[in-house]
Amino acid sequence: MTSNNFAVIGDVHGCIDEFSTMLDRLDQEGVREIFHLGDLVDRGPDSLGVVKLCRERGLRGVMGNHEWALLRKLDSLKAGRNKDSSFDSELALQLSYDAASEAYLRSLPKLHVDDGFETLLVHGGLWPNLPLWKQPIAVMFAQLIHPNRPGDVRWWKIDQKGISEEENYQLGYRRWWEVTDEPYHVIYGHTVHDEPFVYGRTIGVDTGCVFGRALTAVIMPEKRFIKVAAKRTYVEK
């Protein structure tokens, strides 16, 4: 039986086994359509296998910061500027031999809006007081954001410069989901939560599969969570 709902899967990061198990589970649920939230690639065992499965299954989704970095790396390699980015060259090289997967990743938008279900998908997060069409590329990176400075992000907890969350708060940064004014439901990944995290109308579904925890999907509009436990710890957090 097919119903009029849809499912959104959190960050897969190359965890092909858990991803295919999840697709089977969602098929059993009879959801109308399955979406992903980006960060399909990198860190885990089979990044391109995951992209291939997305293509074959016709999944739609949004771009994550790891796809963005991978494509930038590929662009650098093609232009003969290998030193532009620290991203794994091996994966970029593999992608360069798979035109269909490259095209699929390049086609991913930074936001997906479903007006019927009043739901928005984004990998990282949003800035308040900014229309969707003005949201920066950094929506793929958002965790702590500066609400008045679109594009200005810091990592949650400890950022790349070793600055604590408390110090970042003193500088005006906030967890994006605490300051969003988006009226639709916002489903996001990127920030690893221990459990699926509902705050206001935001729903975080990255539960750290590649770190040995679980792959999570949410079925909308019921807000029902489906979890597939990680088979093992692929990388240490």
Ligand SMILES: [Mn+2]
């Ligand atoms: Mn991410």
